[in-house]
Amino acid sequence: MSLFEEFANRDRVFEFLTPVESPVDVRHGPILYLEDVNVSFDGFKAINNLNLTIDDGELRCIIGPNGAGKTTMMDIITGKTAPDTGSVWFGSRHNLLRMNEPEIASLGIGRKFQKPTVFEALTVFENLELAMATDKRIIPTLRAIMRPEYRERIDEVLETIGLKDLRDNLAGILSHGQKQWLEIGMLLMQKPRLLLVDEPVAGMTEQEMERTAELLTSLAGKQSVVVVEHDMGFVRSIARKVTVLHQGSVLAEGSMDQVSNDPEVIKVYLGEEA
Numbered sequence: 001m002s003l004f005e006e007f008a009n010r011d012r013v014f015e016f017l018t019p020v021e022s023p024v025d026v027r028h029g030p031i032l033y034l035e036d037v038n039v040s041f042d043g044f045k046a047i048n049n050l051n052l053t054i055d056d057g058e059l060r061c062i063i064g065p066n067g068a069g070k071t072t073m074m075d076i077i078t079g080k081t082a083p084d085t086g087s088v089w090f091g092s093r094h095n096l097l098r099m100n101e102p103e104i105a106s107l108g109i110g111r112k113f114q115k116p117t118v119f120e121a122l123t124v125f126e127n128l129e130l131a132m133a134t135d136k137r138i139i140p141t142l143r144a145i146m147r148p149e150y151r152e153r154i155d156e157v158l159e160t161i162g163l164k165d166l167r168d169n170l171a172g173i174l175s176h177g178q179k180q181w182l183e184i185g186m187l188l189m190q191k192p193r194l195l196l197v198d199e200p201v202a203g204m205t206e207q208e209m210e211r212t213a214e215l216l217t218s219l220a221g222k223q224s225v226v227v228v229e230h231d232m233g234f235v236r237s238i239a240r241k242v243t244v245l246h247q248g249s250v251l252a253e254g255s256m257d258q259v260s261n262d263p264e265v266i267k268v269y270l271g272e273e274a
């Protein structure tokens, strides 16, 4: 076929026009980038010109008073809530505002809600196994054909979340903290690039909180982690960079010492915590 005939052939989709399902591109900038984002609910501005940048591999803590917009911000990143205006990018290639929730999740953004939602009647191992299947109905088939690399991945995750010795225990008998770690493990099975974690230590014992701090800090670097948390002791134990949200905008950003000595932050948030 001549070059002319090839171009004239309308049935053909040229390679350079075919969308490529590409990995997240962080070569020229951050992994997550929100610019001038606004969301109103019935005229109330829940998110107000929000700007936020998360670097690849970073562990970021987000704090702020009730109603500051932390959950709404997570909802925007994961595609649950569409902003009225603004931009939200995952790396330099993926415009998240053009994608729906499942597409965003499959791109490698995992979200952990406050309450653990593990399958109590399944073992720890089976929960992780299930987390790997995209179609939850195919689990018996999946198990039959389960390849060694999947088993290795489960072993790796069990090690990371510290539940290796409990792998054959039913998830229902785990402590609250252990269920939270298992759910983080279920997210890790998908090898996410960015993990959004909402109030991970609510209801945990001191010891569980310490273990959670170790877990989240060990995840950073391999993936980016954004933690929303009210417990200041916990935030201090893991914090590198902290963002303070207030009335839908960033009020302050910096090290824990910087933000906790900021008079505005003390006035709107830390004052009430003391």
Ligand SMILES: Nc1ncnc2c1ncn2[C@@H]1O[C@H](COP(=O)(O)OP(=O)(O)OP(=O)(O)O)[C@@H](O)[C@H]1O
Pocket (backbone or CB within 6 Å): 041, 042, 046, 064, 065, 066, 067, 068, 069, 070, 071, 072, 073
């Ligand atoms: N779907 C909605 N409809 C109406 N108002 C909403 C909706 N979602 C959130 N809001 C309002 O937007 C504001 C921000 O709420 P958001 O839940 O994001 O705050 P938050 O910082 O997560 O608070 P908290 O620390 O209590 O979880 C609140 O005033 C809330 O009442």
